[in-house]
Amino acid sequence: MQEKSNRANWGKLFSDALSCPGKVSEAYSVFHDYSLGNAILAALQLTVKGLPLSPIASFNKWKKLGRCVKKGEKAIALVMPVTVKTKSSDEVENGAGFNDNTREVRSSGRTMFVLKNIWFSLDQTEGADYANEVTIPEWSKVQALSGLGITEQRFELLDGNTQGYSIPNKKQLSVSPVALMPWKTLFHEMAHCLMHSSAT
Structure with a gap:
């Protein structure tokens, strides 16, 4: 007997996100602070978890908003840029790149994009009622x-x-x-x- 896999069918989910009317626009509206790619990525992961689309934020951001992540909840992953410091090959081979005064190695940076699991949806949190309202001074x-x-x-x-x-x-x-x-x-x-x- 073949064992049923718990793994998500990412191809089908991605295809559904692009072909079902309203899916992409719905994801883009909920996750308006994120790139379209990250909005779709978040929507797919929440769908796999059986959660509705709702605002997402990091653990610390939810804490600042007066909410805490429910015990046992797993974070979703989004693509984030990370700058990595590297030495040039000339500096490594020739010992160049040292400043005579400070003897520090000159390094350059490059940007990589990595998946980071630090995001939680509103439905994965508990605490004070959260209303996504805009407060505009002196406007009623x-x-x-x-x-x-x-x-x-x-x-x-x-x-x-x-x-x-x-x-x-x-x-x-x-x-x-x-x-x-x-x-x-x-x-x-x-x-x-x-x-x-x-x-x-």
């Missing part, structure tokens, strides 16, 4: 909507992929409670209300 959502004559309505669509919607003629908007970037969606829908309203 309530005041902004009121001043522009826009009202926020309860989100009433079943489609989880819809981030938000607006009814410009009524100057109404709604943002999904599970929107990946609620503030970006809010500003986007506010613009619809202002630019496409028949009253303007």
Whole structure:
């Protein structure tokens, strides 16, 4: 009897990420601080772990945000640049490169890219509630909507992929409670209300 492998089928996962509608854009939205390659890499690893896409950060970053990594959780790997100091072959062969005053070897650096397992998703952490909200000094959502004559309505669509919607003629908007970037969606829908309203 053939033993079932627990190893991920990376080829299929990568193919799915590129061919399933919304997968790449979803990963790029959640991991907006990372390169597209790292966003896909993180999405694939979280999929293998059975975790949803959610913000990722290092152990120390989560600690600063008031959360700690759950016991037993394994980090995911992302590609990171590392500078490695090297001596030139001339310096090694000829003994050159020594400064007469300090006798230090002159070295040059080169950049390598390596996989580092130091990243954890929000779902791998526990602690205080984490809200990915943008704090803008002296800006209030309530005041902004009121001043522009826009009202926020309860989100009433079943489609989880819809981030938000607006009814410009009524100057109404709604943002999904599970929107990946609620503030970006809010500003986007506010613009619809202002630019496409028949009253303007």
